[in-house]
Amino acid sequence: MRALCWANAGQVAVRQVPDPELRNGHDAIVRVRLSATCGGDLPLLAGLAPHLADGDILGHEFLGEVVAVGPQVSRHRVGDRVVVSSTVACGSCWQCRSGAPWCCDNGNLAPEASELAYGHPVPGAFGRPTAAGGFAGGHAEYVRVPYADVGAYGIPDAVSDERALFAADAAPAGWLAAELGGVQPGAVVAVWGAGAVGQLTARAASLLGADRVIIMDPQVDRLRMARRHTDAETVDPRHTDILAELRERTGGRGPDICVEAVGPAWDGRPRSLTERFTGAAERPPAVREAVHACRKGGTVVVLGEFTGHVDAFPLGAVGAKGLRVRGARQHGAGQVPTLLERMARDELRTEYLATHRLPLEEGARGYALFRDRRDGCVRTVFSPELPSAE
Amino acid sequence: MLARLAGARRRVRAVDPRPTAQPAGGWAVVTVDRPPNEVLPGGRWPEPLRRLGRAVQVDVWPAPADRGTELAARIRPGTTLPGLAAHVAGDHPDRVVRAALRQAKQLAETGEVLRADRSPIDRGPAG
Numbered sequence: 001m002r003a004l005c006w007a008n009a010g011q012v013a014v015r016q017v018p019d020p021e022l023r024n025g026h027d028a029i030v031r032v033r034l035s036a037t038c039g040g041d042l043p044l045l046a047g048l049a050p051h052l053a054d055g056d057i058l059g060h061e062f063l064g065e066v067v068a069v070g071p072q073v074s075r076h077r078v079g080d081r082v083v084v085s086s087t088v089a090c091g092s093c094w095q096c097r098s099g100a101p102w103c104c105d106n107g108n109l110a111p112e113a114s115e116l117a118y119g120h121p122v123p124g125a126f127g128r129p130t131a132a133g134g135f136a137g138g139h140a141e142y143v144r145v146p147y148a149d150v151g152a153y154g155i156p157d158a159v160s161d162e163r164a165l166f167a168a169d170a171a172p173a174g175w176l177a178a179e180l181g182g183v184q185p186g187a188v189v190a191v192w193g194a195g196a197v198g199q200l201t202a203r204a205a206s207l208l209g210a211d212r213v214i215i216m217d218p219q220v221d222r223l224r225m226a227r228r229h230t231d232a233e234t235v236d237p238r239h240t241d242i243l244a245e246l247r248e249r250t251g252g253r254g255p256d257i258c259v260e261a262v263g264p265a266w267d268g269r270p271r272s273l274t275e276r277f278t279g280a281a282e283r284p285p286a287v288r289e290a291v292h293a294c295r296k297g298g299t300v301v302v303l304g305e306f307t308g309h310v311d312a313f314p315l316g317a318v319g320a321k322g323l324r325v326r327g328a329r330q331h332g333a334g335q336v337p338t339l340l341e342r343m344a345r346d347e348l349r350t351e352y353l354a355t356h357r358l359p360l361e362e363g364a365r366g367y368a369l370f371r372d373r374r375d376g377c378v379r380t381v382f383s384p385e386l387p388s389a390e
Numbered sequence: 391m392l393a394r395l396a397g398a399r400r401r402v403r404a405v406d407p408r409p410t411a412q413p414a415g416g417w418a419v420v421t422v423d424r425p426p427n428e429v430l431p432g433g434r435w436p437e438p439l440r441r442l443g444r445a446v447q448v449d450v451w452p453a454p455a456d457r458g459t460e461l462a463a464r465i466r467p468g469t470t471l472p473g474l475a476a477h478v479a480g481d482h483p484d485r486v487v488r489a490a491l492r493q494a495k496q497l498a499e500t501g502e503v504l505r506a507d508r509s510p511i512d513r514g515p516a517g
């Protein structure tokens with residue numbers, strides 16, 4: 001099959017690779033119809049740890065059609081249209097059964113690597129480095145989906161592919177942020193970053209009854225999009241002192257819930273070997289602002305995918321203001337079926353986020369557009385079924 | 391077999407921050423979200439540990455609250471692991487034991503051990 005792979009020297013390229021095989025009784029094989037770029041891919045493409053290996057298949061957000069199932073799969077059959085959660089969870093460990101599938105014990109193929117990095121094995125995800133326990137990704141014609149009963153979700157007929165695609169990661173991430181933040185009627189929510197995740201966080205907060213949602217991004221077209229498709233107010237940090245602005249808009253209290261949906265301040269420059277070896281720290285300006293802006297006793301939710309350490313975290317404010325700091329990489333179990341129902345009822349529209357649609361063969365251009373936010377790009381979506389230009 | 395099903399637990403030791411460092415007793419432990427009699431049915435070791443044979447000691451005790459069973463294993467002092475098993479997990483005996491415990495946990499919780507994709511080399515030419 002064709003797959004968009006990481007190739008040495010920081011390139012991405014379509015290669016001919018073997019088709020995936022059923023390896024476990026709980027596996028399904030999905031023929032991909034659409035897959036999306038995501039901000040979580042960019043640090044990996046920039047060469048940050050954990051490191052991709054030559055031939056690792058990229059992409060953790062995808063949907064398609066089931067073409068094979070293992071004997072233990074009971075919820076799906078061949079021909080089903082499914083969207084697949086980007087992280088891999090087993091559904092039967094204590095963490096999964098306690099409602100925290102993003103902490104699953106059994107979703108990682110290289111648990112020792114994440115024990116070293118984080119102290120415990122964390123779930124693997126599609127399109128992540130195999131050396132860190134990741135699984136072959138969705139920018140390909142076919143994908144193997146482990147624990148398919150837990151990670152794949154049937155899509156209602158009323159929901160288009162373009163809409164359902166965002167149930168793989170961005171929509172449940174936004175929903176989880178609103179839930180972890182404890183959004184309830186009357187809440188004031190601030191969101192850093194108006195990418196797909198930031199906008200869907202804003203939308204989730206509105207649906208959960210937030211009184212005001214304020215979203216911030218230096219990209220004018222993203223702010224315009226957020227105003228049109230969410231109920232959020234927008235702030236352009238290039239022209240405004242964000243902290244002062246948020247104080248003013250919240251009666252001096254500060255937002256109840258501050259969600260960071262930006263990720264590492266990455267300048268688009270591939271890292272040097274020295275930086276990779278020394279593990280130079282990331283800088284989290286949005287997290288710092290979120291901690292400073294948040295009201296006393298409020299909650300800061302960190303959604304951005306920081307892969308290592310950060311410098312200059314304002315720890316003093318966490319204690320002095322009695323903040324709660326939450327983080328999570330979403331797993332859709334428990335959320336995606338509800339989100340798909342909301343999509344079917346037209347309460348949650350996401351297809352507008354797919355600003356660019358390209359064949360797999362244009363993977364490098366698709367990621368460059370997305371990374372540089374050129375041409376109004378919010379998300380590039382690939383379709384292996386689209387003919388390539390040449 | 392030393393199944394110690396009573397509630398006694400090992401004393402808590404000062405924890406070394408390096409996750410792969412071995413505690414003083416040499417035991418590696420995982421928590422399995424199943425009752426002890428399902429983790430060691432009829433006192434029988436699960437297959438991944440049985441493969442290590444007499445070179446390891448195995449112990450279980452209930453985990454606190456509703457968390458199931460703590461399953462422990464260590465290399466029996468003064469013995470060496472069967473060669474093949476050690477070779478597969480990179481020759482380090484502690485890693486072999488930890489990998490076997492993880493597999494035993496997965497087997498009890500999910501019914502199977504998660505397998506990686508076969509490498510392209512094992513599979514021949516691309517299709």
Ligand SMILES: [Zn+2]
Nearest residue numbers: 038040061169
């Ligand atoms: Zn994503």
Ligand SMILES: [Zn+2]
Nearest residue numbers: 090093096104
């Ligand atoms: Zn699990």
